[in-house]
Amino acid sequence: MTESTTNVGPEVQSAPSDNRGLHLLQEMLRIRRFEERCVELYSRSAIRGFLHLAIGEEACAVGVMAALSREDAVVSTYREHGHAIARGLSMRVIMAELEGKLEGCSRGRGGSMHLFDGTQRFYGGNAIVAGGLPLAVGLALADHLQSRPRVTACFFGDGAVAEGEFHEAMNLAALWHLPVLFCCENNLYAMGTPLQFTESETDLALKAASYRMPSWEVDAMDATAVERAAREATEAVRAGGGPHFLELRTYRFRSHSMYDPDRYRDKSEIERWKQRDPITTLVAQLNHDGQLADGQLERLEAAIAAEVEDAVTFADAGTDEPVDELTRFVTSTGTGGS
Amino acid sequence: MSVITYREAMRQAIREALLRDERVFVMGEDIGHYGGSYAVTLDLLEEFGPERIRDTPLSESGFVGAGIGAALGGMRPIVEVMTVNFSLLALDQIMNNAASLLYMSGGQLNVPLVIRMATGAGRQVGAQHSHSLEGWFAHIPGLRILAPATIEDARGMLWPALEDPDPVLIFEHAMLYNQEGELEEPFQPVDIKSAAVRRSGDELTIIAYGGTLRTALGAAEELATQGIDAEVIDLRCLRPLDTATLLSSVTRTHHAMVVDEGWRSGSLSAEISARITEEVFYDLDAPVSRVCSAEVPMPYAKHLEDAVLPQVLDVVNAAKVLCA
Numbered sequence: 001m002t003e004s005t006t007n008v009g010p011e012v013q014s015a016p017s018d019n020r021g022l023h024l025l026q027e028m029l030r031i032r033r034f035e036e037r038c039v040e041l042y043s044r045s046a047i048r049g050f051l052h053l054a055i056g057e058e059a060c061a062v063g064v065m066a067a068l069s070r071e072d073a074v075v076s077t078y079r080e081h082g083h084a085i086a087r088g089l090s091m092r093v094i095m096a097e098l099e100g101k102l103e104g105c106s107r108g109r110g111g112s113m114h115l116f117d118g119t120q121r122f123y124g125g126n127a128i129v130a131g132g133l134p135l136a137v138g139l140a141l142a143d144h145l146q147s148r149p150r151v152t153a154c155f156f157g158d159g160a161v162a163e164g165e166f167h168e169a170m171n172l173a174a175l176w177h178l179p180v181l182f183c184c185e186n187n188l189y190a191m192g193t194p195l196q197f198t199e200s201e202t203d204l205a206l207k208a209a210s211y212r213m214p215s216w217e218v219d220a221m222d223a224t225a226v227e228r229a230a231r232e233a234t235e236a237v238r239a240g241g242g243p244h245f246l247e248l249r250t251y252r253f254r255s256h257s258m259y260d261p262d263r264y265r266d267k268s269e270i271e272r273w274k275q276r277d278p279i280t281t282l283v284a285q286l287n288h289d290g291q292l293a294d295g296q297l298e299r300l301e302a303a304i305a306a307e308v309e310d311a312v313t314f315a316d317a318g319t320d321e322p323v324d325e326l327t328r329f330v331t332s333t334g335t336g337g338s
Numbered sequence: 339m340s341v342i343t344y345r346e347a348m349r350q351a352i353r354e355a356l357l358r359d360e361r362v363f364v365m366g367e368d369i370g371h372y373g374g375s376y377a378v379t380l381d382l383l384e385e386f387g388p389e390r391i392r393d394t395p396l397s398e399s400g401f402v403g404a405g406i407g408a409a410l411g412g413m414r415p416i417v418e419v420m421t422v423n424f425s426l427l428a429l430d431q432i433m434n435n436a437a438s439l440l441y442m443s444g445g446q447l448n449v450p451l452v453i454r455m456a457t458g459a460g461r462q463v464g465a466q467h468s469h470s471l472e473g474w475f476a477h478i479p480g481l482r483i484l485a486p487a488t489i490e491d492a493r494g495m496l497w498p499a500l501e502d503p504d505p506v507l508i509f510e511h512a513m514l515y516n517q518e519g520e521l522e523e524p525f526q527p528v529d530i531k532s533a534a535v536r537r538s539g540d541e542l543t544i545i546a547y548g549g550t551l552r553t554a555l556g557a558a559e560e561l562a563t564q565g566i567d568a569e570v571i572d573l574r575c576l577r578p579l580d581t582a583t584l585l586s587s588v589t590r591t592h593h594a595m596v597v598d599e600g601w602r603s604g605s606l607s608a609e610i611s612a613r614i615t616e617e618v619f620y621d622l623d624a625p626v627s628r629v630c631s632a633e634v635p636m637p638y639a640k641h642l643e644d645a646v647l648p649q650v651l652d653v654v655n656a657a658k659v660l661c662a
């Protein structure tokens with residue numbers, strides 16, 4: 001059985017009062033502008049390799065992160081710049097990582113798909129589809145065994161649902177009643193393959209519910225809806241309610257990666273979804289509620305532009321890790337043994 | 339001095355670890371209620387309870403990955419995989435997470451995890467339960483690969499493995515579980531870094547590990563009666579390899595042979611042979627010799643299985659050719 005926690009509708013919903021709505025807006029804008037800048041850097045080859053952008057999907061990251069505390073853990077995917085930013089990694093260390101610099105959050109060892117920050121309990125950055133789910137189960141198991149009231153949030157895409165590791169991890173988490181918040185970012189495509197071509201049951205929340213896990217579908221083009229659902233779920237998980245599953249219904253506006261010519265979907269489909277851009281949706285909500293002062297958005301944009309610029313300056317000024325450190329960190333005790 | 343089995347030595351090691359460190363727990367298929375598919379964890383459930391002796395579903399990738407996550411979360415898990423053949427279902431987690439996280443994260447996230455599994459043939463359990471794939475794992479940077487071949491190592495390797503900040507895989511040859519041997523009391527700790535000379539000799543270095551150590555020692559006894567004085571080295575740690583111990587023996591004996599239950603092509607025995615020829619070629623009186631398993635999926639019939647595996651006589655014959 002699935003429950004729906006949100007209305008999916010065009011009418012303007014109320015944004016949360018106090019500063020939460022503004023916070024969500026600010027974080028989404030930070031992610032959006034950061035990633036837009038990544039595209040430019042990619043075209044001038046400062047960023048290389050795979051680059052997966054979450055433009056259009058920002059509400060997932062900011063809504064869930066807003067519900068987590070510092071002690072909680074996050075396990076992510078290769079489409080994780082937004083998760084990392086919303087979690088609190090600085091744009092500087094992320095940008096430096098994308099440029100392969102020693103000052104990056106993974107010393108330039110990881111790149112776009114492998115952002116890590118142990119101190120913020122951000123466990124990456126995993127480029128194996130569904131590879132992070134068992135890790136999240138284990139992190140939660142460690143919390144359970146040490147009686148710590150912490151939550152592990154685990155992000156993955158709709159494509160991961162087809163993997164065996166998804167089912168193994170869902171079963172383990174439910175069987176052992178572990179504090180995991182499964183966050184499935186259903187953007188309807190795994191690379192170029194639409195969900196209905198790969199799943200016999202395309203209602204993913206329903207699928208999750210078969211593990212006896214409370215599972216909700218959420219309109220993830222609405223950041224406040226994501227935040228509400230995530231808070232409710234996180235509280236339930238923290239209170240000992242066992243794992244919960246959020247199907248975050250979202251859409252990516254750009255191609256799967258910078259290599260993807262995006263031949264598999266109609267431009268009109270993308271345009272339709274852009275009408276529901278989570279940023280403009282939230283701006284409308286905030287305006288409707290009178291929570292945005294005159295010129296406030298412009299000031300926010302200017303501050304973010306400066307932050308992004310600073311991150312690029314920081315990354316560009318970064319250094320290359322000396323090649324003689326190549327085998328460092330193969331093992332903890334020194335250089336790599338063979 | 340007490341006489342115990344390899345199985346009991348392993349069990350004592352696990353029990354000791356559970357008593358010594360609260361962060362240690364054991365997880366795997368049939369380790370609790372059933373008592374372990376090789377009875378290594380027998381009765382531990384009663385003593386330590388289901389939180390620390392954790393039966394898992396048949397989800398190798400899931401629970402090995404959960405072991406990695408629990409290690410990241412501050413625990414010291416001992417994950418048992420029934421046999422090396424089933425570990426292939428968890429290869430993704432072992433390779434892409436356990437072995438890579440420290441490096442990918444720029445040194446931030448180490449994974450203090452121990453994975454134990456049975457390996458090897460000899461019980462007529464056919465092509466999906468008998469292979470020696472530890473050489474594959476020894477290919478992977480970031481892992482430490484151990485192969486206890488003696489009672490002492492079965493008893494002693496687990497604790498230092500748990501103290502290692504990085505993932506350690508322990509391969510227990512299934513034919514060794516019933517082997518009996520003496521264990522000194524009080525028990526002396528062992529290292530998990532070096533190879534050991536198990537028999538001294540001057541004319542030939544036989545390099546073996548795990549299940550083939552007994553074969554090599556048996557062959558050395560036979561060779562002694564035929565006038566060939568063989569040294570037998572037990573690798574103990576398959577990655578990183580203690581090359582120094584091998585080379586110092588070979589430079590003395592001038593003859594080297596590797597006995598490996600793995601297949602020959604692209605194997606650990608190939609790696610060892612390559613290192614010897616790369617490093618001490620001019621000390622050799624003859625090319626390095628190898629006695630490995632026949633390159634077939636393991637057959638069921640006893641005579642065929644015997645024909646596949648390195649036997650004492652194979653080693654003796656190869657040694658006589660090598661030293662002729």
Ligand SMILES: Cc1ncc(C[n+]2csc(CCOP(=O)(O)OP(=O)(O)O)c2C)c(N)n1
Pocket residue numbers: 079127128129130156157158159160161185187189190191256
């Ligand atoms: C195990 C595995 N198989 C295949 C791939 C190649 N691959 C990378 S992303 C991807 C699509 C995944 O789609 P989804 O889980 O929906 O995430 P999204 O990219 O839509 O965020 C594929 C097939 C991979 N990285 N890992």
Ligand SMILES: [Mg+2]
Pocket residue numbers: 157158159185186187188189190191
């Ligand atoms: Mg997708």
